[in-house]
Amino acid sequence: MKENELKKIISFVCDGYVDTxxxxxxxxxIKDFPITIAVWHFIVELKEKNIIYGLNDAFDDTIIDMIxxxxxxxxxx
Numbered sequence: 001m002k003e004n005e006l007k008k009i010i011s012f013v014c015d016g017y018v019d020t021x022x023x024x025x026x027x028x029x030i031k032d033f034p035i036t037i038a039v040w041h042f043i044v045e046l047k048e049k050n051i052i053y054g055l056n057d058a059f060d061d062t063i064i065d066m067i068x069x070x071x072x073x074x075x076x077x
Contacts, residue, residue, distance in 0.1 A: 005047070006040045012055050013068045014075075021071055032074050035066045 006025070010018045021033075030037050039059065046053055055064065 002040070002044050005044050006036075009036065009040055009043070009055050009067065010071065013064060014071050017071065017075060021074065024074060029074075033070050035063065036070055039063065039067060 003022075007018055007022060010021050014021070025033060025037070039055065043053065043055065043058060046058070
């Protein structure tokens, strides 16, 4: 369930680069994605408590833009 939620977040922000970003996170490059990881953990914790919210429901555009910036910065390297 946790990995599925992370894929949903990444695909929402930048569909087409999900596998690349997932590989980076799995290879322990989480220092490049602190906001993405925090949002992921928050959404998973809500779901574990049967509170269903998606990225768009739980966060405003500012947070979504920050996730996009993290992913963009990583892909630009």
